[in-house]
Each structure stands twice: as C-alpha cells, then as structure tokens.
Amino acid sequence: MKLFKAISNRFSRLLAKRPQIPDSLWFACLAQLPFLQGLSREEIFRLKKMSEAFLSKVPIRGAADFELSNQAAVLIAAQASYVVLNLTLDLYDDVPAIIVYPSGFMVARKEVDSSGIVHEWNEPLAGEAIQQGGAIVLSWEDVENSMHGYDGRNVVIHEFAHKIDMKRSIANGYPPFLTAFHQSIKPVEWQRAFSEAFEDFAERVEAQDNHYHTDWDAGGSSHVAWIGPLPLDPYGATNAAEFFAVCSESFFLRPAPLAAAYPHIYSLLSRYYRRDPLERRSYHH
Ligand SMILES: [Zn+2]
Known part of the structure; x- marks a missing residue:
C-alpha cells in the first residue's frame, strides 16, 4: 500500500467512457513503435480499437511527479494491446492500474x-x-528507451507477458490456455519444451559467464569451446517466469535468433500469441 501513497493525483486517462484516440496522436505513436510496421491496415485498425478499449479498462497514472501525457498513455496501451492483438484483452482483466514513474x-x-x-x-x-x-509499475525512461525493440527488449511487452503468465496463478512460465484459441497446444508439450529450453539457455548463459571469467594468462581458455552470441537476453536464465517473458519479447521484436535456437519455443509462442512474426502474418481462424 505504501506504493500508492506516492501516486500523484494527476493522471492522464483519455475520455472516461468511450475513449477515442485522435488519428494524429495515433499515427504519431505508431511512428515510435517500429516493430508494428509490418502490420496490415486491418491489424492497425484492430490495434487502435483494442488500445482504446484498453485505455477505458485500465487506468494509467503517473507517480513521483511524473506527468503522464496522452501520448505516453497511448504508447503504453498500444504496446500492451499488441501482445494480445489476436487473443483477448480479458487476459488483462486483473490489472487494476498501471503506475508510471x-x-x-x-x-x-x-x-x-x-x-x-x-x-x-x-x-x-x-x-x-x-x-x-x-x-x-513502469519506468517511463525505460519504456522510452526500449520502445524501438531493436535489441529484442521491450519493458512493456515484458511486464504484460508476466501478467498473462500470472493469469493462471503465479508467474511460472505456464500461461493459461484459452479454449477459444489454444486447442492445439498440449499442456505437457508446453511444459516439456519450455523446461528443456530454459535448462539449455541457463547452461549457455553459465558457459558464457565462465568463459568471460576465465583467467586467460593461465591458459584456461584452451578447454573453452567457442561461444556465440546468446539468442536471448541473459536475464531469461533467471527463472522459468523470466524465461517466458524474455522469450515473448524476442518473439515479437527479434524473432530470428529465437526461432534458430529454440524452434519448438518459437512454434509454441506462434500458436499461443496466434502470430508469426518471422512471416509478419497473423493467424485468423
Ligand atoms: Zn521480468
């Protein structure tokens, strides 16, 4: 509760009942989110409607004297909505607010x-x-710095992937499977594939850490195999929940290294989010 005492009264929420994002504001926001460029006109239209519904559903508030602009609110709404564009905003039903520092x-x-x-x-x-x-809770500075998503990181996508994951119970990398969308995903397939990939990735991160800590003068490098760049943010090796969130970020923003290293995870996430970012296409059934 302490946190909420710090919340400033100022908060930006577009029109209370049926918010409509003005076109000029909408397109100014899209221009700042390059990973949306491959979307079709129909998808952009749906994303706008979903972002408007998101803004009417979830209050976004500035904290610690942060004055949230309408543009900042729309940017957050658009990124959060993009994650569930081919699913449903119901996955965010239990998000009471977004607090922006x-x-x-x-x-x-x-x-x-x-x-x-x-x-x-x-x-x-x-x-x-x-x-x-x-x-x-978001840091605006980090939201702004990760909006381009070029390095496969995006703080809004990351946190909303956690929210989806938590919808079943705690965040553990095992999100809810919805009857309407996820009939093709077998829970046992998901759990096996994710735990194998997580273990493999944690080993890669550990191998890389050891590699960089090897004492080169002592000739300790001779036994170390060549270590390539990691396919994902090493933060994903923290635990199963972070692995799911980091894989989700990569899936939307920088899918090729993920698909190359863990094709089964890419396939499961394609079926989960109902999107194929490598082909830049959506699944419509
Ligand atoms: Zn996280």
Missing part, C-alpha cells in the same frame, strides 16, 4: 535464505508486474 524505481526486497538468514536490499527496476491482481 519518471525513471527507474527502487523496490525493497526481502528474502530468507535456506539457513534462515533474512536478506534485505533495494533493487532498481525498469518495470514490475507485482503479482496476480496487482498493478504494473
């Missing part, structure tokens, strides 16, 4: 380790999807 924010963490020692620290974050039923 001007830049990275500190979150107090507390953890008890296996020997019972309590560790407390402050962690700087770019975004956080708090928990099932909780708000999404």
Whole structure:
C-alpha cells in the first residue's frame, strides 16, 4: 500500500467512457513503435480499437511527479494491446492500474535464505508486474528507451507477458490456455519444451559467464569451446517466469535468433500469441 501513497493525483486517462484516440496522436505513436510496421491496415485498425478499449479498462497514472501525457498513455496501451492483438484483452482483466514513474524505481526486497538468514536490499527496476491482481509499475525512461525493440527488449511487452503468465496463478512460465484459441497446444508439450529450453539457455548463459571469467594468462581458455552470441537476453536464465517473458519479447521484436535456437519455443509462442512474426502474418481462424 505504501506504493500508492506516492501516486500523484494527476493522471492522464483519455475520455472516461468511450475513449477515442485522435488519428494524429495515433499515427504519431505508431511512428515510435517500429516493430508494428509490418502490420496490415486491418491489424492497425484492430490495434487502435483494442488500445482504446484498453485505455477505458485500465487506468494509467503517473507517480513521483511524473506527468503522464496522452501520448505516453497511448504508447503504453498500444504496446500492451499488441501482445494480445489476436487473443483477448480479458487476459488483462486483473490489472487494476498501471503506475508510471519518471525513471527507474527502487523496490525493497526481502528474502530468507535456506539457513534462515533474512536478506534485505533495494533493487532498481525498469518495470514490475507485482503479482496476480496487482498493478504494473513502469519506468517511463525505460519504456522510452526500449520502445524501438531493436535489441529484442521491450519493458512493456515484458511486464504484460508476466501478467498473462500470472493469469493462471503465479508467474511460472505456464500461461493459461484459452479454449477459444489454444486447442492445439498440449499442456505437457508446453511444459516439456519450455523446461528443456530454459535448462539449455541457463547452461549457455553459465558457459558464457565462465568463459568471460576465465583467467586467460593461465591458459584456461584452451578447454573453452567457442561461444556465440546468446539468442536471448541473459536475464531469461533467471527463472522459468523470466524465461517466458524474455522469450515473448524476442518473439515479437527479434524473432530470428529465437526461432534458430529454440524452434519448438518459437512454434509454441506462434500458436499461443496466434502470430508469426518471422512471416509478419497473423493467424485468423
Ligand atoms: Zn521480468
């Protein structure tokens, strides 16, 4: 609750009842989201309608004196809606609000380790999807810096992928399968493929860490195989939930390395999000 005391009263929400995004504002926003360029006119039209519905459903508020502009609100709505463009906004039913800080924010963490020692620290974050039923918190600076998505990262897509994941229970990389859309996905296939890919990726990240920490002078490099660039943000090796969120970011923004390294994950995400970003096409059934 502490968090909410910091929320400024100023918040930008387009017209309360049936928000309509003016065309000039809409196209100014699209110009800042290059990964949407491959969408068809019909998809852009649907994305606009969905973004309008999103804005009427989820309040977006500035915190710590951040004055949220209409443009910032539309940019967040468009990116969040893009993730579920071929699914349904119902996946965001439990998002009560989006809180936007001007830049990275500190979150107090507390953890008890296996020997019972309590560790407390402050962690700087770019975004956080708090928990099932909780708000999404974003740093505007990080939203702006990741809007282009060229490096396969995008903080809005990342946090909303977590929200989808949490829709079933906790974030664990096992999102809900909807009867209307996901009949072709077998839960056991999903769980097996994701846990295998996660293990493989965690090994790659560890191998890379070891590689860079090898003492070259001691000749320690001789046993290290050549290590190529990682196909995903190494943050994905944190746990199964982060792996799903990071794979989702790559899937939408930089799909080729993901498809090359983990074709089964690419295929499952294509069937999940009902989109084929490599071919720049949607699934319409
Ligand atoms: Zn995350």
